[in-house]
Amino acid sequence: MSNQQTEKKNLLPISEYEEKIWMQQLQKPHSMEWVLAFYTLDNRCEIEYLEKAIHKFVMEDAQLNLRYCFTESYELEKQIISNYFPALEIKKTERAALSGLVEALQKRNWESESQAPFFATLLQTEEDLYLCLGQHPILNEIINKETLSAQLSSNYQLFNQEGENLILNAAEIVGVNTAEVSDSIDKIADTILNAFKESLDDPDVELDDDFFEIGGHSLLATRIIGNLVNAHNIEISFNDFFKSPTAQDLAKCASVKNTNAVVKSAELGGNINSNNPMIDDKFPLSMAQSFLWDSHVATGMGAIFNLPFAIRFDGEVDENVFKQAFTDLLLRHIGLRTLFVYHNSQVQQQVIDETQLGDYLWFWSSEDTGEASLESEAAYVFDLSRELPLRIRFFKDKDTKQQTLSFLIHHMVIDEWSLNTLMPELSQAYMARLQGESPVWDKPANTIHEYAVAQQSRGPHQEDLNYWVNHLQQATPGLTLLEDKSLEDTNPTPNSIEAKWIELDLGTNAHNVVAALARKHSSSTFSVVYSAIAQALQRLGNLDELVIGTSASGRDEPKYYDTVGYFTTMVAHRVVFKPKQAFGNLIEHVTGTINDSMNHATVPINLVQRKLEIPAENGLLFDVYVQIHADNALYGSLQKPQGNKVSYQQILPKKTESLFGLHFEIMENVVDEQRTLRLIVTYQTARYNKDQVFKIGQAMREALTTESVFESTTVETV
Template identity: 45%
Template sequence: MLTLNTDSAPSIANEHEEFIWMQQLQEPEQVKYQLAVWQVNPYPDLAILHKSIVHLLEIHSDLNVRYQFTDDGDLYKYPDTDFSACIQTEQIQEKQLVTLLAQLMQQSWQPETTPPFLVTVISTENKVFLVLRLHPILAQQFTLDDLIQEVQAAYTSSTGVPHQLELLPLDLTVLNIPDTPAQPENTESLPDIILAEFRNTLAEPDMSADDDFFDFGGHSLLATRVIGNLQKNHGIKLNFNDFFKSPTAGALAKIARQQQPAVSAAEVQPDQSAPLTLAQDFLWQAYSAFDFSPIYNLPFAIEFQQPVNEEILHQAFNDLIIRHIGLRTLFKTDKQQTRQYTVPVAELNQYKWFWPVSDSHGVTLSSEAAYKFDLTRELPLRIRLLTADNGNTVLSFLVHHMVIDEWSLNTIMTDLSHAYAARLQGQAPVWANTVPAIHEFACRQQQNGINRQHLDYWRSRLQGAKKGLTLNTDAITLPENTAPQVKWLEIRFDSAFHQHISAFAKLHHASIFSVFYTAIATILQKEGDLDEIVIGTSASGRTDPNYFDTVGYFTTMVAHRTRFTPQQSFTALLADTSEQINESMDYADIPINYIQQALGIPDNEGLMFDVYIHIHSNNALNGQLNTARGAIPYRQILPERNESMFGLHFEIMENQINNQYSLSMIITYQAHRYPTVLVERIATEVQQLLNDLAKQASA
């Protein structure tokens, strides 16, 4: 039975449609989609291109119908007003184009479920291709040439284009399609392929096959990007433990497993709404439980060290909101189901999200951080400029966690620098690549559902683990006031510490994060005489490299179970910890609520861990806007901490300023449960242990 979005009644098919339908039924191999492909010049605005295709589908309802043969012997066609099945997007390397086109040519038509007209927008490194497929059942009504001309006309006449942007007409170049896909010869060796990915990811063109990835600024998030791109583009399979044990291109090539890379399946392109991702759904549930309070605000703030142009900054952020549709998303709940809705570019001027210095009198970073969003009717970000006591401009970038994670912040700050430089020259930014939307990821994830194998991985490792954390507080007088109270303190390490602790980590095939993690676990074990502990941490959640540059909330919380044994050395515990963390990265797409449900933990019991540790690698809030007129450095302003989901929250801050690395750690804690004197002692002992490890490496 057909289930369609439609406001129109079905109609009976004509004789031609009946003939083709019968031929399709009897000889499906003889009735194929007609296919044509055009290269689009110049690089188009993809949102407006999508809108133009939707316009075509709206005025020609027969392009999006389904056919069904009734019990009465009649063939009916049913119109559908949901256009997502007609429009697909692909992001590939250009060398994969011929293979992908061959796959599209072979796709079969299913009259009851597949539209007779399909559009695929293909983005490569710096080109866009438009593929139209038309089934012969519509051959009497439409031609591919007429349809592409209508798309072209709709694009050129599109309204709602931002006044800063100049919309150029589409120049379409027809491409000839070979009968069989050419098989490119792979003349590159494995070390060369891996080295090329190192160089591209780290922007280090002079790296050699014997150079250590981590010596050139590599860290775990960048390693994720390298591993994903090697798998996607070259079929080269690596894991995190490989990476840390053999961090050169030459060494990795000896243990890499290579297979033929697969072209990704066509993605679903939503119109203006989409479900929540699994990670967003978990966050929304927690957000709702806190009565939609500011607890999930992310109050970023930076201070510019040199003058910055406010209007240009406004334009640059507007470019980002247009490019990353997650930043222009609303959330609405109907019948206990929450969906995310894209605000069209043409309607952005209806929303207030930017305040210059002149509109910020009396406003502080603290008052901004405490703002309570109404995500059903306002954009999930607020950009406000303030003036510091020294006269410098301060940027308050308040954004809701539902639409951004830390990985996204790195993307945003990079894109902001690019857009600011372009706008200073009076030009719109030209992006090196198109960015798929998190809405697209959400639709695909909903189709695929939970990976049961990955869920079983976590269940087998956490079954029977002890929840929470119990420390020895017998000699400590607990505060009489048991009302929730959050405090924080900061640990700073000297300038040489980063170099020495990096050397220690490298010696033991571990990351800086694993060393800190193990040091914290060691001190907590001592304070509580623990035989095991479950610690939570963050994982990027981006197991699909197609979405590495997508701004959105992908992050998942993962839980690791650390067991302690008598006389266990620190290095042995470090090895176990590193192995566990690195191995689990491939399974980090499962939100913690699904894991806890699989373990039989009721939702009302909260999280199974009370300790949370994560690292801000190469903190993006300490950097500079690179422009043709010179660099504008900026430095992070740490927010006040007055709310925390965790009893003990350890944040490791890795900063790079003027090509110099430094490390610090912030401990946020629930003071009504963990007294300040206890947390201060833990902080001192962790700092001392880490300094001792650094000294070992420097000796």
């Protein structure tokens, strides 16, 4: 036995999380990546004082000079070392080599017995100076980036009392794991599960619950994927989401790394006071708004972009209180009180100051009905430069006293996604006002004006623009059906946007059949019905391919997910038909095409067509537009005290104009606790007729209501 004396160890307690991460490091070291934080430094920074500030932080403030090792009895020890720590490593590099260096730092080995789980590296290029602070995931419970940067700045000033303050400007790291999350599958699964619970408003969701079987749909999946990658740097592909729709299985598909690492300065939005902008504030349009405005002008600035929402209540609504509640929304979401005015030959957004809202007429009670109707309201033509882009009008049936609400709003200031924010907040404000109180919001409302300023500064994402150009290069535009038709519009020079609409009956069991097909082919309700539409049109037109337009949320930054405004982008998918293609294969082709495109759906179609050198006068590349309305927020309730409520349901508008030759709207809602599926088709009467639309519906129903069709029927023989 040796009598050699050793220095007494300064041991610290170890958490279960640390044990799990250390074991993962021991067994799978290549699966662990360092969490990196990057900052740009001013050239006046004194490296000597920076080094002292880091050393003090590691050795005294946070005590990060740790070692982890096994004892002779195979127990894990965590020891704090009080001697040498290499506070700051300096690396000089060319900018072209910076990406590779960053990747190497992220993947560096960690010898837990001899190295601290923290490092600081100074990266010097000819142009810039970056500070890289790296922490091993084992420290995630101990430290966060905000505490780290604040303490470093304080320490620097302590050592450099007569000099300049340390300015740490956070740099955005594209493709590098900067989030405080480990590669632990269990931890990722818990993060995904929490996202499921929040999006579905269901605290009882479990790890092995199928997201789509418990009420999820593709729009919610889009929101979850965006939140995970931006808030936690957890990357999940849309295809994986549909193939592995449980939190437990998704965690196995998730990634927290990207080898294409580059460093760039963080993009900052405009400094806008979203609480009360001055009336003379003017802001640019976003790219999506610019496309919509150009279309608005091209179609005569009429009512085609009105959103004639209408709802029917099953109980009595206090109309004066409702006006107060909606006024609260106008004050909170300044996009709803925006004018569109020309300034220096460009249209801009101008916010109406809240003190001047009283100068604008926007609300009518049921006592003011007069000769108005839902139809006359829907056809109202806004002067967006002079009046609020919305009109709220109540109607009351003389016999039943049932109230109906016309909620007319112009598309320039709202998209359907926004309703998921607006309607719950309306209910919250209504409840508060019934009790004589003002609503209290849990967080501020970000504005589309701020987003538009930031987007105009950076322009379109070139990678996304290139994706669509490559996808649509030399695609066959429009739609040609084989048979002749007689126009329903007998006018010799028919209005090309005049339209009619009908509902296609897909069968009483349509939703169950579609849901089963979606599960079988790792798809979604939207993609299955989209595929059925594509197949029906292929049959009627003997098509080799078809370009179909659809909507994407356009919200590429999670901070704007709850912003009320128009963010939606139109995108176009190229559906290629193969000879004797089984319908199941078509579903998988369509699903893959749509899901692969989702990460690039930030660029409006007009920019893509301009890049493809398609003249603007040629119109859109597609004649067919498919859209889903899932869990429509216009089906809901206004909350009242003591748990009471007034429920409401949407009244579908009677459309008379359409921007598209054929516009398919998939309605997926919960009615009487049962999921339902409806299909509304609006068609331009100058180009299509009712018989053609019914034939499309017949072909779709044959597929969607007969399960055996999907097993044996090909596109050519339906």
